Amino acid sequence: MGKLMRLASFLWRKLLPVRYAYPAQDVTTDRNGQLHLVGSIHMGTQEMMPLPALLQTRLERADALIVEADITASVSPFSDSETCLPLAERLTREELARLRQLCEEVAISPEAIDTLPAWQVALMLQAQQAQRLGLRADYGIDFQLLKAARARQKPVIELEGPETQLALLKALPDNGLTLLQDTLTHWHTNARLLQTMIGWWLESPPNQKRTALPTTFNSALNDVLMLQRNRRWAQTLEALPEGKYVVAVGALHLYGEGNLPDLLKK
Secondary structure, three states, X not given: OHHHHXXXXXXXXXXXXXOOOXXXXXXXXXXXXXXXXXXXXXXXXXXXXXXXXXXXHHHHHOOEEEEOOOHHHOOOOOOOOXXXXXXXXXXXXXXXXXXXXXXXXXXXXXXXXXXXXHHHHHHHHHHHHHHHOOOEHHHOHHHHHHHHHHHOOOOEEEOOOHHHHHHHHHOOHHHOHHHHHHHHHOHHHHHHHHHHHHHHHHOOOOOOOOOOOOOOOOHHHHHHHHHHHHHHHHHHHHOOOOEEEEEXXXXXXXXXXXXXXXXXXX
């Protein structure tokens, strides 16, 4: 009887999926783990506070909150950096000129980042770009969810943790040179994408089946930073015991090819 009820519930959600006013989807695993997948934005605007009432209710009823990493107690990726060759020896002349232009735009000293790993320079540029667009980490969805979970004494489960994320970045070829190159190439596209994702929370979420997103990673980076992580997360979520969970991951993990909801539904 229990299997029949779960099958009926699955078919009902398949035929009449719930549409939320924020980027989210519901998935039930084979072990009857009821997942409320939320497309988080790690940096947000003040208008994104407080969290939607429905999301707060889902968290209140959840057995645990699941996040990529607990950023309220994270390890800074900018400490204990290794020393690399000067950027002039790692970038082309055109790339170096573009980097210096963007450093001036976001008020970063080129001398201060000259021997840092390329992935670290890329993250610093992206963080400064987001701040220039009015985004702040304490307005981010996962940060707000973590604070709310702590206030409600809800367990917090990490899919990766900050140490794993840091190790992933350090393992990129050439200290993440392609990540820096992609940041320089897709600077304006990334800004538009950030504004689009803010709109998902302030205006309306995208349609799961008709969402075409711009490319800001090359295929190799997309495989490492998006697709492979989605597959690992899907395995972890499938193994959860029966219960209700709010799962907050970066919004881009919910859409496009190889997205997390599709992997779970398969």
